[in-house]
Amino acid sequence: MPQLKKGRHFVGLEIATGEKVLTAGLREVSNGKASTYVSCTNEIIKDIEITTKVMIKILPKVKSFMTDRSATEHKANTLLSAEIHDENNNTETHNFKCAVHPLLQFSDVCTKQIVKLEKDKTVNIDGSEICIANPELVLTENGIKLFYGPDFPDDDIYSYLLKPCNLDYFTKDIIVKFCFELKVKCMQLFKDFMPTGKYYAPNDEILNICKSCPSNNISVERLMAKMDNCIVNAPTYNTNSMESVIMFKNNNTQEWLHKKTDAETTEIIANARTQNNKFLSDIKCRKKDLFHQNIETIRQRQINESNRQVKLNVEMQTALDVFNRNGIWNTDSKNKGKNLRKSTKKGPNYST
Missing domain, CATH: 3.30.420 (Nucleotidyltransferase; domain 5)
Known part of the structure; x- marks a missing residue:
């Protein structure tokens, strides 16, 4: 490794x-x-x-x-x-x-979905705002459950998920989004173990060969x-x-x-x-x-940096040559002239 x-x-x-x-x-x-x-x-x-x-x-x-x-x-x-x-x-x-590293990627997937849900549904899934408003929950009552203590006030997602309602579309939306994203990630990570993968339903020979490999x-x-x-x-x-x-x-x-x-x-x-x-x-x-x-790596980096600087100098000199030959475009004066021409031009509703 x-x-x-x-x-x-x-x-x-x-x-x-x-x-x-x-x-x-x-x-x-x-x-x-x-x-x-x-x-x-x-x-x-x-x-x-x-x-x-x-x-x-x-x-x-x-x-x-x-x-x-x-x-x-x-x-x-x-x-x-x-x-x-x-x-x-x-x-x-x-x-x-x-097989353990995907857990971190699952966490990243869920975090992205949580951030997106917070923006789309205007809900607060992070309990940090409550801690900021009531720091005594952390200092005295220990409400964030790092250790034993009183229960922390439920956030919106927790309340919606446990709300006894048969028409809770928000909960369904959350579950569908999470499951869909996790399914896509699993298909990427475990494609070799899917029905079309090389390790789907392996035979006894492969199992015997790979039995010494840790998970x-x-x-x-x-x-x-x-x-x-x-x-x-x-x-x-x-x-x-x-x-x-x-x-x-x-x-x-x-x-x-x-x-x-x-x-x-x-x-x-x-x-x-x-x-x-x-x-x-x-x-x-x-x-x-x-x-x-x-030493050779450092020398090569110095050469690359020198070549990069030479390239930048050449590009800068080329740009200066173009400016000297064609003149520098004065954006402010050009825009003023253009606006002046527009204001003096008569439209179709003006009478002569």
Whole structure:
């Protein structure tokens, strides 16, 4: 999952095995392009593969993706799917979107309809005006129901919805508008699960392949939240340290190590020490590459800004040349002359 924090791009990757979700890595990248995210994902997976004894290929074993609804992530998943398709005998991968994110979009849809209804029906759906007029409801009686307290005065929508009337056309209008807009949004978000979609009434094979895929990406959101907390509380904290600490906690590495025998623990620690020099060397190389990429990005932005300024100067000079050649149009004097001609012109009802 990519994320932008204070002008810096980060990529977090987790792998779901069906039994658990493991944090694979957390890296900083130079830009927010899908190709960059794909390269970072391959780099994280490669770092995991080289630590195994038999060099197990992880990417060809991926069967599905779970991300949010970002267009960049969708493109990155498409590129990764193409790589898996080429490496794993034309295996098809499945792209799923988080099932929790649509709740925010439903809220946006309802909010827009509420604002529109307030304008069309001249009703007040927001209780803030009552709080402004009677602040004691918030300060003393606690009427807004943030905590336990007296009931807050009903707003117009609430009253109309609960009004016992069989001819309540306003309530029907509200329900129809809400349901229609939510239906349109659902058809956009869940088109793959509609009768014409690829996941409508899936067979047992697809269900078995995708059973390890979680229904949301909350765990990745929590991963990025931990990273954000590290950046806020320790701005000088480098990304590699953040990655190590977060992965150690998320993957319960300490508990996993305690379950190993003494011989296995000794071997694991020895291998870690052996690979430490290469690990540090790779970190330095990545940090150096990231620095040069950021410098190149800044240089390219400066070039683009310079080109934009040159273009503006050329357009300005062209306009000045036109004015110098044809003269500046004096709008006020032209309008006065036009109005004067209109006032002196005789109409059809004037006598000579």
